Amino acid sequence: MKTIARWGVTHSVCPVCQANFEPEPGFYFGAMFISYAFSVAWGAALWVLLYVLFRPDSNTYTMVIAAGVVLLSPWSFRYSRVLWLYWFGGISR
Ligand SMILES: [Zn+2]
Numbered sequence: 001m002k003t004i005a006r007w008g009v010t011h012s013v014c015p016v017c018q019a020n021f022e023p024e025p026g027f028y029f030g031a032m033f034i035s036y037a038f039s040v041a042w043g044a045a046l047w048v049l050l051y052v053l054f055r056p057d058s059n060t061y062t063m064v065i066a067a068g069v070v071l072l073s074p075w076s077f078r079y080s081r082v083l084w085l086y087w088f089g090g091i092s093r
Contacts, residue, residue: 007074007077007078008074008077010022010028010081019091020089021085021089023089023090027084027088027089028081028084030084030088031080031081031083031084032080034079034080034083034084035073035076035077035080037080038072038075038076038079038080039069039072039073039076042068042069042072042076043065043068043069046064046065046068046069047061047065050064050065
């Protein structure tokens with residue numbers, strides 16, 4: 001339960017190499033746009049999967065895609081921040 005409750009918590013420094021994960025206040029604001037792109041990509045992938053496998057009605061598309069995007073949001077949250085940090089955080093490796 002502890003890991004589920006703490007999915008949104010980010011270390012302020014890397015526990016291994018002490019790299020700064022919070023270069024400035026509000027640094028991860030832009031990661032929201034990457035997270036949105038992930039959500040759109042997941043939604044499109046789920047739509048294609050449903051279309052190819054089941055050809056369901058439009059309500060099923062809506063419910064499955066909404067549930068899928070919500071369930072994958074912790075993943076999107078984490079990886080959008082990772083990409084943002086790599087691209088704009090000044091960490092070279
Ligand atoms: Zn590190």
